[in-house]
């Protein structure tokens with residue numbers, strides 16, 4: 001395993017870096033990622049997300065299509081829906097006390113971590129393959145004065161630096177499609193205490209459709225990821241002492257976000273694949289909350 005030096009609150013510490021060539025590719029991808037759709041939305045209130053939104057669009061808030069402020073209003077609305085998504089994930093963690101530790105596996109720029117700390121008052125540890133993202137998240141935590149509670153580090157989520165049974169809740173918010181699910185859930189199961197809660201929000205292909213559709217293949221190529229099926233999630237959880245407590249199909253709730261995003265100047269070209277695959281039933285946006293037993 002290679003080691004990467006990043007600056008932490010306590011100085012410079014050697015941190016485990018990517019373990020495989022593929023993880024090196026993903027680290028580079030996120031180190032260079034600076035799409036306006038992510039940054040301009042985060043600029044709205046300083047919560048930087050790399051995930052999608054859910055909930056009904058508030059059309060009244062968008063004003064007239066000819067309004068000179070329309071674009072700004074669309075960005076604010078898309079951001080509101082992305083934060084609503086993180087809120088639903090946090091709702092499913094159950095009761096978390098201020099003395100607990102939570103882990104955000106694949107934490108991106110840290111928006112969900114900040115929200116978790118603001119809600120529960122507890123410690124939140126994040127891991128990402130990208131040194132740029134970890135630096136960004138730690139800088140935001142310092143700006144907010146919460147750097148003692150919210151920390152990002154460069155680390156492989158299949159090999160996390162947390163003691164066995166030390167964590168009350170952990171999650172993957174759109175980050176489980178980069179890893180083998182058995183390896184991932186074995187690691188969550190190790191760090192979680194018995195009775196702890198794991199939550200994922202993820203896109204997955206629908207086994208009822210048969211095989212991954214052409215749209216799913218397009219999304220994989222676009223993000224250099226490997227979308228799993230709903231069946232694989234449930235099987236890998238069952239094999240790793242994670243028992244689903246809730247399985248929520250968020251597909252209908254995410255479509256309005258995509259349809260609004262497709263009308264904005266922030267389109268990235270992948271919108272058609274998401275909208276088409278959600279509509280033809282080949283792809284689902286799923287939340288699974290599971291108890292560590």
Ligand SMILES: C[S@@+](CC[C@H](N)C(=O)[O-])C[C@H]1O[C@@H](n2cnc3c(N)ncnc32)[C@H](O)[C@@H]1O
Nearest residue numbers: 049050051106107108128129156157173175178
């Ligand atoms: C789509 S982003 C999601 C970011 C964040 N969860 C959010 O909701 O804003 C995917 C994230 O997964 C991380 N990731 C992918 N594979 C990883 C691995 N093996 N270990 C740690 N992080 C990983 C990437 O570095 C990136 O931060």
